Amino acid sequence: MKFRIFIFLFTMAALATAQNVSDENAFAKANTSYTDGNYQEAINSYETILQSGKQSAELFFNLGNAHYKLNQVGPAVYNYERALQLNPSDKEIKNNLKFAQQMRVDDVQPLAENPVKKFLKEMATWLSIDMWAYVSIMMALVCVLTFLLYHYATTTGKKRLFLLLSMGFLIAMILSVVAATYSRNLMEEDTQAIVYSTETVTRAEPKPDADPSFAIHEGTKVTILEEYQEWAHVELANGSKSWMPLADLKKL
Structure with missing residues (x-):
């Protein structure tokens, strides 16, 4: 065997x-x-x-x-x-x-974003979700190690030092987990996609004979707000919203 x-x-x-x-x-x-x-x-x-x-x-x-x-x-x-x-x-x-x-036809200027929300978003996406997970694991291991050193330290000064270090690494671990969770939530909340068609005329409603809204071109990034049959309700970075065929998009 x-x-x-x-x-x-x-x-x-x-x-x-x-x-x-x-x-x-x-x-x-x-x-x-x-x-x-x-x-x-x-x-x-x-x-x-x-x-x-x-x-x-x-x-x-x-x-x-x-x-x-x-x-x-x-x-x-x-x-x-x-x-x-x-x-x-x-x-x-x-x-x-x-x-x-810079090769795109569309020059979409993004709306002004809340500074605090922008800062948190940049911090959360500074590393990938997997990297944040690795960081949190490392912080947890170092936290345990410094706590053990605190437990076995023989002097008051060393105990104080290792205790502070242990608490610091604990806080860092918690922040890493929060960052990973927030980053994942951002990805799940906003389904983003890239326009693959050379040019698409968006529509006011999810049907081919609906009133045209605006033209959108290859390489433009959009956020998919909802899907209906073969159509996607999209939003551009400047806040413009309309419907376009799902076949003209590739989700990130």
Whole structure:
């Protein structure tokens, strides 16, 4: 029985290793295609990796770069946004996203935001949800360690120091959990999407013969307020609201 378990574990480990090597080879091949200027070939390779279930900020970033080279505004903005979701603090992703946004036809000026709410939002999205979770775990471990040092400290000065440190790390852990929760709530409350069609004339109602509202173009980011059949009620950053076909959008 022990031998069978060993064989099973060994086989699973070998398969996992082989899969990782295969993914790395596919990613390297896609990067080579990009470096050689074969951008569509690189896009196809990156998309194949995504279809296998593998996701990373670097993968979405490279995919965005390939689309950008082909002047494909919608896919470029979309993939940069996805990369930013996984690595919110990456300056290179932010810079490339700005370049892609400059290619858009629509120049949507955002409404003024409450300074306090804006600050909290920026702090919560400073790290990804997973990173906030890792930070909270680290803070919890250090909190326990410093509390143990406080418990076994032999002098009053050391006890006071370790107690203060333990309380500080406890507060940091709580703030990390709050930030992760707030960041997740923001993502769940606001379903955002990128316009993929070259141009779409939005409608006052969710039907093709309704009165037109305004035209919206590829690469513009919208918030989906609600969905009805094949239509989405969207809001732009400037507060404008209208209906447009869901098929013209790709959700983040």
